[in-house]
Every structure is written in C-alpha cells, then in structure tokens.
Amino acid sequence: MKNDQVAFGIDIGGTNTKIGLFDYEGNLLHYSTHRTNKDLSPDQFIQELGFECEEILSTKIGVPFGSSRLVGVGVGAPMANFFSGMVDHAPNLGWKNVPLKKLLIDTFKTNAVIENDANLAAVGEKKWGAGRAFTDFILVTLGTGVGTGLILDGKLYRGHNALGGEGGHIILSHTKKRLCSCGGVDHLESYLSAQGIKETIFEFLGEHWTIEKLGQEFLAQNPKALSVIHCIAHELATGLSTMAVLFGPEAFIIGGGVSKLGEQFNKVVEEKFNELVHFSLKNKVKILSASLSRDKGAVYGGAAHIIDEVFR
Ligand SMILES: [Zn+2]
Structure with missing residues (x-):
C-alpha cells in the first residue's frame, strides 16, 4: 500500500452502522455512525452507504469511487461469510441470502472483504491494537451479543466454511434458565450480552439498572453491585476457561460496549478464571481490554483486513 492510499472499514450492526476511513498506518481520517436503517432492502442499504462513503472520500481525499487511491472496503456484518461473500441469514438486520461482497464491489468500485464483526475486531487488534504482542489470542466482544474472534498462529481462524x-x-x-438470541438455551451470550447482564442485575437486585450504573456502583464498591459483578465475572470466566483449554491462547482481549466495566472488571474475571481453569493454564493467560476504541474495533479491523488481503 502506498502512503497516499486509503481504505474504508465499516461495521453494519443490528443497531448502528459505523464508518471509518483510514490511511495505510491505521490513522482514522474520518469516523461517523448512524442508526442502521432496516426499512431499506439490502441493495438500497448498500447503495445509500455508497453515496455516503463517496461523499466522505471526496471531502477528505478529493477523489471519487474508482480512484486507485481507495484500495478497498472491509465490512463487518452479522453472519457475514468471508468465503462465500454472502450473508445467508442475519435476523438482526432482517437480511436473507444477501450477496454482500458483490454488492460492495459493484457499489464502491474497489476490493471488498466481509467478515463477522468479532472476527474483524480481532484482526484490528492484531494489526494495530492490544493483540500486536501475541500470536495466539481470543478477542471477546461483549455488546448486544457476545462474539469471539480467534487469532491462532498469528492468523484469523474461521473454521470450516x-x-x-x-x-x-x-x-x-x-439449568434451562436463559434463552439465547440464537434460539439456544444457557449460552454464554444468554448471560454476558447487554440484555443478559440486565437480567442478572434484576434477578439479584429486583431493580432495573443500566450497565453504566452497574459500572459506577462497582467502582464505588457498592456491595449490591459487587454481588452482580462476581456472578457475571464467574459466568464469563467459565466460558473463557472452556476456550482456553481448547486453544491455549496467551490472552483474552475484551472489547464491546460492556467492556466499559473496565480493568477492575477484568481483574475479577481473571481471578475467577484462575480458580476455574485447568491447572496447566492457571496464571498463564492474560485478560486485557481491547486497545482500539471499544466500539470501533470492527471498523479498524475492516480497514486492517482489506489492507492485508490486498497487499499480501
Ligand atoms: Zn446462542
């Protein structure tokens, strides 16, 4: 990549769509976010996104789509499949059988890659963030849902298909207590998604607290908040212990909106993890916060991914 070239990283989420324009070193030249308009068909949605991005490119760089200065667009979306270029079914977006990669190439007139958002955030952390120091780590995003991105042997691992x-x-x-957004029961996401945490708060306290309030009361050492935090940290640590024995990561990197609970929360998770995990891994796995801004990981990752794909 030449030093006057740029790439878009875009995160199409069930709630918001985030757009970043980056230079070759990962400097964010432009960032904007708006509600995802789910009333549009996927074709219309990508067309609107294209209008918006061409405007950004023209304002910031002074070139239109089709210019060689734009090397590509890396897009995260729920259930986006890197290999097929399709989003087969994304209930959060109301999309079915969408040829997302093809729509992006046609609209942006450049290279495109698509991935699920947690995978993209992992790629971003590996190239420009907290993952630079590691060859094996697992990125965990705690937000509307719970996602994981596996970097194994220095590369994103996607599994078959x-x-x-x-x-x-x-x-x-x-225990069959909690339904997951996928229709399954008692999954990690049932407990660690924003909704799952809110349910736990209500079970413990009989009150509706926001996650921000939980974070504030936790830092103030409110015993009610501590009881909730210890419960959700235990649930997260249980999931991480399972992942750790399978993949042997050097670290877990925690991102997403819920990671605003911060380093103090990570410490509690680490304590629980070291209680639960197999003896061979006790005190050997770091639990860190994502270093790219917590809600922009997939946007950074989109740009990192397209740069890596195009300039491999
Ligand atoms: Zn599930």
Missing part, C-alpha cells in the same frame, strides 16, 4: 469462532454460543449450564 467460516462457521467457527462463535464462542458466544458455548453452552454454560443446563
């Missing part, structure tokens, strides 16, 4: 690396759907228990 890009269907692997979905650690949010590890089964945590068999």
Whole structure:
C-alpha cells in the first residue's frame, strides 16, 4: 500500500452502522455512525452507504469511487461469510441470502472483504491494537451479543466454511434458565450480552439498572453491585476457561460496549478464571481490554483486513 492510499472499514450492526476511513498506518481520517436503517432492502442499504462513503472520500481525499487511491472496503456484518461473500441469514438486520461482497464491489468500485464483526475486531487488534504482542489470542466482544474472534498462529481462524469462532454460543449450564438470541438455551451470550447482564442485575437486585450504573456502583464498591459483578465475572470466566483449554491462547482481549466495566472488571474475571481453569493454564493467560476504541474495533479491523488481503 502506498502512503497516499486509503481504505474504508465499516461495521453494519443490528443497531448502528459505523464508518471509518483510514490511511495505510491505521490513522482514522474520518469516523461517523448512524442508526442502521432496516426499512431499506439490502441493495438500497448498500447503495445509500455508497453515496455516503463517496461523499466522505471526496471531502477528505478529493477523489471519487474508482480512484486507485481507495484500495478497498472491509465490512463487518452479522453472519457475514468471508468465503462465500454472502450473508445467508442475519435476523438482526432482517437480511436473507444477501450477496454482500458483490454488492460492495459493484457499489464502491474497489476490493471488498466481509467478515463477522468479532472476527474483524480481532484482526484490528492484531494489526494495530492490544493483540500486536501475541500470536495466539481470543478477542471477546461483549455488546448486544457476545462474539469471539480467534487469532491462532498469528492468523484469523474461521473454521470450516467460516462457521467457527462463535464462542458466544458455548453452552454454560443446563439449568434451562436463559434463552439465547440464537434460539439456544444457557449460552454464554444468554448471560454476558447487554440484555443478559440486565437480567442478572434484576434477578439479584429486583431493580432495573443500566450497565453504566452497574459500572459506577462497582467502582464505588457498592456491595449490591459487587454481588452482580462476581456472578457475571464467574459466568464469563467459565466460558473463557472452556476456550482456553481448547486453544491455549496467551490472552483474552475484551472489547464491546460492556467492556466499559473496565480493568477492575477484568481483574475479577481473571481471578475467577484462575480458580476455574485447568491447572496447566492457571496464571498463564492474560485478560486485557481491547486497545482500539471499544466500539470501533470492527471498523479498524475492516480497514486492517482489506489492507492485508490486498497487499499480501
Ligand atoms: Zn446462542
């Protein structure tokens, strides 16, 4: 990549769509976010996204789509399949059988890659963030859902047909207490998604707290908040212990909106993890916060991914 070239990283989420324009060193030249308009058909959605991005490119760089200065667009979306270029079924977006990669290439007139958002965030952390120091780590995003991205031997691991690396759907228990967004029961996501945490808060306290409030009360050492934090940290650590014995990561990197609970929360998770995990891994796996801004990981990763793909 030449030093006057740029790439888009875009995260199409069930709630918001985030757009970043990056230079070759990962400097963010432009960032914007808006609600995802789910009333549009996928074709219309990508067309609108294209209009917006061409405007950004023209304003920031002074060139239109089709210019060689734009090396590509890396896009994260729920259930996006890197290999097939398709989004077969994304309930959060109301999309079925969408040829997302082809739509992007036609609209942006450049290279495109698509991935699920947690995979992209892992790629971003590996290239420009907290993952630079590691060859094996697992990125865990805690947000509307729970996603995981596996970097193994320095590379993103997708599994057969890009269907692997979905650690949010590890089964945590068999109590049949909590439905997961996928239709399964008692998955990690049932407990660690924003909704899952809110349910736990209500079970413990009989009150509706936001996650921000939980974070504040936890830092103030409110015993009510501590009881909730210890419970959710235990649930997360249970999921991480399972992943750790399978993959032997050097670190877990925690991102997503819920990671605003911060380093203090990571410490509690690490304590629980070291209690639960197989003896061979005790005190050997780091638990860190993502270093790219917590809600922009997939946007950074989109740009990192397209740069790596195009300039391999
Ligand atoms: Zn699930």
